Amino acid sequence: MKLSVIFGGSSYEHEISIVSAITMKKVLSGVELSFIFVDSDRSFYLIDSDNMKSKYFSSADYKKSKSLSLKKGGFAIDGRFGSKALDGGVVLNLIHGRDGEDGKISSLMEFYDIEFISPRTEASVLSYNKLYTKLYAESLGVSVVPYIHLSKLDERSIDIDYPVIIKPVRLGSSIGVSIVKESDDLDYALDVAFEYDSDVIIEPFIEGVEEYNLAGCKTGDWELSIIEEPQKEEFLDFEKKYMDFSRDSQVSSAQIDDKLKDAIEKSFREIYDPLFLGSLIRCDFFVVDGEILLNEINPIPGSMANYLFDDFRGTVERLATSLPKERKISIDYQYIHSIQRAKGKA
């Protein structure tokens, strides 16, 4: 099995994407991996496996690597005397944040007819934007953490119990996120969030809320991970999250009863199928007063949430062979022909 891990991107999460990609080298041993780096300028480079070390990127040494271009059917290695196809198999999209999660990479892959593991463009847009995630989940009957949506130009008169958490709708990794404990601090927190985004959501902040994470995908069958109860922090700051993206050893299951487990899995399946076919995602749920609430969808989870799977490599390999195909549209110009005929020009 061949896979090309695409990582980096013009994203606030560029660096943690590098960490995620390095982790893939460890957890996908045995798979023939190519590494395609997207630098901050959105140029593509083919990175030798031996160079998959964070310093190779931070030092800009990566620029010595071969440069790649997108062509119909795959990437091509640019050379002085023309280009040569990269035989890299299925692309695994591991760009966190912008480019990877906002639909750009999936659009590029579909346009250039390259097989890829990732949420498709629609799924990307609905999960990258936290407001649209809410609308989508609610439309399926999946409960979400209650929220207020505020646009930059909206009046800031908010009737809400503190503490609250403020999140820009489009960014991952806690950027622009604040916990606000009293109304006096609200304005400043909103200013910070609006620095990053035109829209924010405001949610009640529940100290020590019961949280459960579940990852999975649908290949021939459902492949759901164990359910993890993640460590409690007010929220992960960038550096902790950074470390989190390099996780590579399996964790143990949350101690929950079968009823709760089944209910969490059911919500996951509702969200995943069919919108997220072709991707491996992680959903984070809260349980409040016995009710399961979707907190967020991680369309490209850190290190692909490998640490939640018994057989991560097997899951990825099966997913790579059960990807959705774009419908072929054949264009026969029958309308133009018939109009030409009607005009006597056929």
Added chain:
Amino acid sequence: MKLSVIFGGSSYEHEISIVSAITMKKVLSGVELSFIFVDSDRSFYLIDSDNMKSKYFSSADYKKSKSLSLKKGGFAIDGRFGSKALDGGVVLNLIHGRDGEDGKISSLMEFYDIEFISPRTEASVLSYNKLYTKLYAESLGVSVVPYIHLSKLDERSIDIDYPVIIKPVRLGSSIGVSIVKESDDLDYALDVAFEYDSDVIIEPFIEGVEEYNLAGCKTGDWELSIIEEPQKEEFLDFEKKYMDFSRDSQVSSAQIDDKLKDAIEKSFREIYDPLFLGSLIRCDFFVVDGEILLNEINPIPGSMANYLFDDFRGTVERLATSLPKERKISIDYQYIHSIQRAKGKA
């Protein structure tokens, strides 16, 4: 002013996109236009203005045109001895349906840092999918035509008054759309729609409903078109719609009072701003019992709805100089550097 009209695409509406593009040649006279054709195989061709005739495409003569590639900052004309930048100005996305309206073209333009007129990827996804359009409009407090959403795997037990109209959620141009007059015909109509899409919406079909179309964009100011009351048909079949896309002479305003006009314009502005910045869209509204209901958003309207504008060329030119800019993200590797330092490897 220079503009590059991009048209065609791997879309059921490929042919009407050609008609729209030919219309641009008439209605944008005085603008220095380039024509970029995307064939059914998604190859790019630079079409000489003199060849902008439908037969040039239906006969496959277009393959004699120069081929183009996407490069950072713009298209390049491929040649035997390397490639040369196309100096084509701002791209005007005129691909109807898939590729143009589903977010692919906008993703490509953003990724390759090319200025373009079109809904951005998020706006594309929310307007291309009729179900998401409803969720989006409702979240803004804009009323929509009532609907039932049905997925392929859902049970088909529907409690609804006939006649109804069945629409695949993701296709334009009436493809897969049926009007169903009695329950006996429902199953067949759903089978037809599910041939094209995994999801459909079912709406009441209101014979002779009052309908109003309004197009516009935001440049420095709002530039709203006149409001048209379109011709009544059960619905436009493909051939009528085809002719419709070649409209190039201005129509007259609907005879409505100022209150209704203001209310329609208000709904348009709610929908447009800020999600659709950078695009010129047309919204189609129904008025039922005095209530304004959004019927659909046309993210890339046929022939850009030029026939609704007093000064179409001026509007397009102003739009081309007031496009949203993507936020620059500078990547300084501070987290990788600090981790390197912590490990003593700096």
